[in-house]
Amino acid sequence: MKGIRTLLTLAALAIVPVGASAQTFNNAFQGFGQDNDQPIQIEAKELQVEDNSKVATFTGDVVVVQGETTLKTQRLKVFYDGSATQGAQQDISRLEASGRVFITSKDQTATGDEADFDMATNMMVMTGREVVLSQGPNVVVGNKLTVNLTTGQADLEAPKSGRVKVLIQPNSLNNTPPAGN
Numbered sequence: 001m002k003g004i005r006t007l008l009t010l011a012a013l014a015i016v017p018v019g020a021s022a023q024t025f026n027n028a029f030q031g032f033g034q035d036n037d038q039p040i041q042i043e044a045k046e047l048q049v050e051d052n053s054k055v056a057t058f059t060g061d062v063v064v065v066q067g068e069t070t071l072k073t074q075r076l077k078v079f080y081d082g083s084a085t086q087g088a089q090q091d092i093s094r095l096e097a098s099g100r101v102f103i104t105s106k107d108q109t110a111t112g113d114e115a116d117f118d119m120a121t122n123m124m125v126m127t128g129r130e131v132v133l134s135q136g137p138n139v140v141v142g143n144k145l146t147v148n149l150t151t152g153q154a155d156l157e158a159p160k161s162g163r164v165k166v167l168i169q170p171n172s173l174n175n176t177p178p179a180g181n
Contacts (some may be wrong), residue, residue: 019170023179024095038066038067039066040065040066041063041064041065041066042064042065042076043060043061043062043063044058044059044060044061044062044063045059045060045061045075046058046059046060047059049083054079054080054081055077055078055079055080055161056076056077056080057075057076057078058074058075058076058077059074059075060074061074062074062075062076062097064076066106068106068159069103069104069105070102070103070104070105071090071097071101071102071103072100072101072102072103073097073098073099073100073101073102073115074098074099074100075096075097075098075099076095076096076097077096077097077098078092078095078096079092079093079094079095079096079106080092080093081093085089091119092119092120093118093119093120094116094117094118094120095119096114096115096117097114097116097117098113098114098115099113100113101113101114101115101116101126101128106179107135107136108134108167109131109132109133109134109135110126110130110131110133110134110145111128111130111131111132112126112127112128112130112132112145113128113129114126114127114128115127115177122148122150123146123147123148124145124146124147125144125145125146125147126144126145127143127144127145128143129143129159130142130143131143131144131145131156133145133156136169136172137169137172138167138168138169138172139158139165139166139167140164140165140166140167141164141165141166142156142157142158142159142164142165143157143158143159143162144156144157145157159169
């Protein structure tokens with residue numbers, strides 16, 4: 001399960017500003033993944049382990065909690081190297097979350113239809129009809145988010161017939177109240 005902890009940490013780091021909004025959203029999603037030393041709790045309706053294929057699949061209202069970070073989805077496939085009998089000692093190579101993926105930590109959220117985490121390349125791709133990143137009242141919307149979890153480089157793409165949308169509320173990204181208050 002060390003890999004799932006890494007997933008949450010990396011997913012959290014993945015939610016970073018992109019494109020023209022980079023300076024405004026600087027550190028906006030920094031809170032994700034700060035609970036590396038916390039235990040991981042996974043709940044699902046079913047767990048199926050296919051040791052020959054090296055895949056563990058959690059299905060049915062899957063909830064992964066580590067500290068203040070929560071991942072919710074309908075299906076989580078964990079691809080690992082080693083044997084299931086090694087317990088937490090096997091290495092996680094890839095994770096696939098599908099069925100309305102929701103990641104939250106404090107006032108920060110990321111949602112999409114699917115999310116893939118490749119541990120070898122340290123890349124995360126979240127896709128969906130709408131991929132929504134938010135912190136409090138601030139929102140960024142596209143349909144494909146690709147993040148290099150090592151560098152923090154992120155790319156949010158718009159649907160073929162649409163545009164990336166950003167909503168930033170004045171004074172919402174700093175702790176300083178607006179002038180006159």
